[in-house]
Amino acid sequence: MIAAATAAGAPRVSAIRSFIRGRRRRPWYDWYSIAFVVVLAVVLLSDLLAQPFSRLAGSGGSAPAQAVAGAALVIGSAAGLLALAQAFGPLALSPADACWLLLTPLDRRAVLRRPAAVTAAVSAVAGAALGVLGLAMAGPYLRPGPVTHPVPWTWLVLAAVGGAGFLVAAMLAEVLAQPWPRWRAQMRLAGAVIGAVAVVGAVTGERWTGVSRAVTARFAGLSTGTFGLIAAVAAAAACLGAVLVRRMLPRFPAGVVRADSVRAGTTLLAAAFLNVPLLTWMAEDSHWRGRLLTSRPWPRGAAFAPRLFPAFVLAWADWRRLARRPAVLTALAVSTLAPALAGAAFTGHAHGWTMAAVLLAGAIAAGTQGTAATRRDANDPTLRRLLGVDAGTALAARAVLPALLGAAWLTLALALLVLTGELPGRPLDGWLWPLSGLAAGAGAAAAALRIARSAPINPTDQGPDTPISAPPWLVTRAGSVLLGLAGAYPTLRAVRAGQVHGSTFAAQLAFSAVVLGGYLVLALRSAPSR
């Protein structure tokens, strides 16, 4: 029985939470998992950030282009964090709390205060880290005083306060916009624009050293006063956001929090198990819900190819979906700059397996944008059965779009690497790079199709218990990536070496044909009805 109650008769939220906490048993392995994830994150992040942070001491110096790319990457990361937060609400309760505490007489502000505080606290920590990281990126070009390095503690504190203030303010603005779909869309658009500008700026700085030198020269002009002003503005914006959110909490719409909380819970569970199909499925549904479209006729031509026509029409569903999502196509086009940016920010050159991995990931991601309907049918074949289309011809017809998307993405990304001078661009090589990318699209499409047709992940399926075993779902996902690697191997190998030949193109054609063709045949043999 819950003893504490308000004068009006509604129990206090703290008493309810304490009641739940007192009866909830967390198994020891829950705590073990949390501790393991925290330790792993600290180890990985400290290793990743050690080099950039060393620039604060004046060591680990970088070229102007690398400093500009790094600073752009920090801005892009902040935009990415805001986009990620939108996927979780950003104001959300646990799914159970959303079901049992929200639609009750409990004080709404008291119910939502804790998630709001957690959102602000996480944003503050992430923002502070990004602020210091941004300072570190500009490190070698800062002139903090007569003795140039290391950067003084005052600057570090001000950068942390500034970063935290801006990210908290932006996150709280997202909370304020949460109940209004139009505002949410505009916040999302703003984040995408900032991210895109950062990427384009970084690549521009990489291509034209004049630009990056001008930017790094501005770094040298920064003073303690400037930092102080920036930090003060950021802190004031965060405080204003906090006041507005506090005033809004008592009348925050329950329906919005409930829907977002359920989605956040599912997203978290899906993300924990790398359940990409479920994540993309949720994003897809959320995009189409509430949209009114104009119905368009389907292609005609059954008389010309009566056997192939049904499969062709079925595959056309993905073409139509993509045509209705110009933002996805735009994002894909912009993301072709990512390899050039990755080269500039991390490795400083376009060779090596890091660059090859970025190219492979991009090509597979582009291909998966053409497999939405395949994913639906793999998960639920009801509609395909109703359509009565032969599974083999359907899968072959559906391979065309991901192959074209992967090919177009690789062609553009490799052409940009040649244009920015990161890959050798002698007259013949300049053409051979994008040509090889064009041929590699089909190989990457095999991976995209395999991902789309993968069975939904069962988190309880842990597989055999051996010292070196991995969960089956992880093996499945890794298998798809390996398939893509095999399909695009000649091109990726050439990127790693920084050299391309005519034989690369020929080999790529053969690899793509064998891998995609082989995958289609084996896929139909193993599961003819899917």
Next chain:
Amino acid sequence: MRVAYGSFVVLEDVDLTVADGEVVAATGVNGAGKSTLLSCLAGLHRPVAGTVAVFGSPPRDDAAFWRAVALVADQPTWYPGLTVREHLELVRRTHEPVSGWCLGADELIDTFGLAVRADAVPLDLSSGQRQRLSLAAALARPSRLLLLDEPEQSLDPGFRQELAGLLVEYTGHGGTVVMATHDLDFAAAAGARRLLLADGRVAAPGLTGPGLTGPGLTGPGLTGPGLAGPNP
């Protein structure tokens, strides 16, 4: 026929023959085995003993089978970014050249009361409207056998009667319907022969009542329509 999920027997000693042009309505309490019966006819579940034949041969999960058989069970997952009208037209277009009775997209949209939502994505429909769309999709293409699992779900009483009329029209053009239902009035309006299942067994084969007509059960095993007909 005997059907089991692991050690749990769902159907036992079920023996049913359905003639061309007939409507059979399997009824019974929740868990009686109605959906499993449909699942066996669709070839999605194999009996542990006995045989199932649809159009003279065991059901196969391939294109030829699904061109002859339309199954409406749980609501399907709709294709992202396609409207209600486009889904209906897609179903028809994948069956071109159309040979056999079916209704056009425009007619279906009017008949199923979806005109005002024709340009919406199915996600935005109410559950009843989505059920209407599922049923409309099954009638947007020619077929010889309709398998319907509780088609009356989420439908208002008035439309249930209209749906019963459509099923009568379907069988009038040579089609056969096997459905699971809890609505006896709906089954009667569709002119169905009632098959009462209880605890996985046929409790009352070939029940007839007002509007419930048709022959009783004959022959061994579970047999679908068109015994003498060629496999589609």
